[in-house]
Amino acid sequence: MQDIRKALYVGTRSDGRLIQRPMSPHLQIYRYRLSMVLSISNRLTGVAATGGAALGVFWLAAAAKGPKAFATARKVTGNPAGQLLLVGWLASVVYHTVGGIRHLIWDSGKRYDKEELNKDGPVAVGVTAGVSTVLAAGLLGVAAKRARALAKAGKAS
Template sequence: MDSREALYVGVDSDGGVLKRPMSPHLDVYRFRLSMALSIANRISGVLSAGGFGLAVMWLGALASGPKSFGRARCLSHSLAGRAVTAGWLVATVYHLVGGVRHLIWDDVHRFEKSEINRDGRTSLIVTGGISAVLTGALCVLGGARARKARRTALKTAK
């Protein structure tokens, strides 16, 4: 017996040996955008959950006091911190858009191949647009807050 065939041997409820059917291997299917988006949706869910864990740690630093929060704020305002925040934002938005897409499928709509492919491209465009708007809003708010802090520091220095 080939070693691969041993993986397909199972036991039925009466204890008898049976041979399980083999699933087709990945090379049977042509790799499609919908397959990549499905994989990306799972990965984005994990990344989004990890980002929420970091957000809880940031809130914990806020609750721990000014010294702890100052270190967390310094880290989150670094280039790496901003990149992690942007990645978390994109992952969360993509996972949300993918979830809406799956809800539409759960309602038994949009199952034609052409619709699935079009919706996949649309989900990428929507994710990019929403992520760009939210990232821009964060940058504008962060810049406004930094300008206000500089003005306050200048007034107190006089």
């Protein structure tokens, strides 16, 4: 008796002849490489960036709704957990952008050799870490300076 799975892997060539398609190996067979992890990460950061954008829309809606709703939104984004979430969103947007630029380069036919892919992976991680750190530090610095100015203005009045 034949294995029923063989029937599922039948295809046709462009000339109409029947062929047997290969069964793909499971993920446990593949050796994890940086390029594989980066590819999966690029997809996950796309989902995270979209989710963060939806949260951004809610934040803007709270600002449009009025001072009470906006104060609640500021409490959420102002506490350490909210700020950590915002930094994670920022890092995911930056990484997804860097990954998108890499894909555009590949689509142009450049940097697609195995050696170049392996060299570009750590560069993408480094650029993401550097840009994310600079942006997060700048934004958190501005937020801290603004909070000090508001506290100083509150004491003066």
